[in-house]
Amino acid sequence: MDWQGQKLSEQLMQIMLVAFAVVAFITGYSIGSFQTMLLIYTAGVVLTTLVTVPNWPFFNRHPLKWLDPIEAERHPKPQPVAPKKKSTKQH
Amino acid sequence: MHSFVYRANALLTFAVTILAVMCAMASFSDNLNVPSPTAEVQVLNINWFQKHPNGNDEVSLTLNMSANLQSMFTWNTKQVFVFIAAEYETPLNSLNQVSLWDGIIPSKEHAKIWIHTTNKYRFSDQGSNLRGKEFNLTLHWHVMPKTGKMFADKIVMTGYRLPDEYR
Numbered sequence: 001m002d003w004q005g006q007k008l009s010e011q012l013m014q015i016m017l018v019a020f021a022v023v024a025f026i027t028g029y030s031i032g033s034f035q036t037m038l039l040i041y042t043a044g045v046v047l048t049t050l051v052t053v054p055n056w057p058f059f060n061r062h063p064l065k066w067l068d069p070i071e072a073e074r075h076p077k078p079q080p081v082a083p084k085k086k087s088t089k090q091h
Numbered sequence: 092m093h094s095f096v097y098r099a100n101a102l103l104t105f106a107v108t109i110l111a112v113m114c115a116m117a118s119f120s121d122n123l124n125v126p127s128p129t130a131e132v133q134v135l136n137i138n139w140f141q142k143h144p145n146g147n148d149e150v151s152l153t154l155n156m157s158a159n160l161q162s163m164f165t166w167n168t169k170q171v172f173v174f175i176a177a178e179y180e181t182p183l184n185s186l187n188q189v190s191l192w193d194g195i196i197p198s199k200e201h202a203k204i205w206i207h208t209t210n211k212y213r214f215s216d217q218g219s220n221l222r223g224k225e226f227n228l229t230l231h232w233h234v235m236p237k238t239g240k241m242f243a244d245k246i247v248m249t250g251y252r253l254p255d256e257y258r
Contacts, residue, residue: 006093010092013102013105014105017102017109021109024113025113025116029117032166034117034167034237037117045106048106052098
């Protein structure tokens with residue numbers, strides 16, 4: 001899952017869960033059934049799990065572009081320089 | 092959000108948090124219901140009334156109760172526990188409560204009650220104070236919710252009196 005996909009997954013999860021909770025509470029309260037509220041919410045949680053937890057292809061639409069290895073070799077990593085002598089300008 | 096387990100964990104914790112909020116709201120919604128139960132209890136007969144050798148008075152009553160407790164039930168009510176207590180004052184104790192009958196009402200459909208019964212539990216006093224005693228019959232109830240706070244209240248019915256002599 002790429003960066004955009006992770007963000008999308010988290011937002012989807014939060015929005016879906018809150019939406020299902022609101023629908024479940026309103027439905028349960030208006031028909032007077034606590035059980036209905038729990039059933040709707042459970043169904044919502046299961047659906048949200050299926051949508052946001054597996055690594056679906058639509059979470060991978062923005063792959064990172066890494067530099068080619070050859071390109072990387074042209075710009076070698078700066079080697080660590082020999083440790084400087086301690087400055088002795090302590091008058 | 093980078094791995095399967097991390098996403099599953101985040102979803103589960105958020106889902107349970109929301110569930111807790113929903114339960115709190117359901118419990119809060121009980122406050123919007125103002126119950127108006129009605130109850131009426133008659134003492135049909137004093138079956139017997141005697142003093143035990145140990146000095147305690149005991150009386151057996153036949154009661155007839157009709158009550159409508161349907162307004163107590165909301166969508167968040169699991170069951171209602173009701174009991175009838177005889178309450179009276181003696182020189183030693185300012186409040187004596189003797190439970191005479193109780194019951195569990197499982198649903199709104201069963202909340203219209205009509206009962207004809209002798210006292211289920213013994214009505215005996217600690218002492219011999221019952222002759223000619225004025226007493227109240229009080230219907231107590233505890234509303235047990237599916238989630239949240241339990242409510243309790245009562246209806247006090249006054250004007251009952253035990254006979255002056257044993258029989």
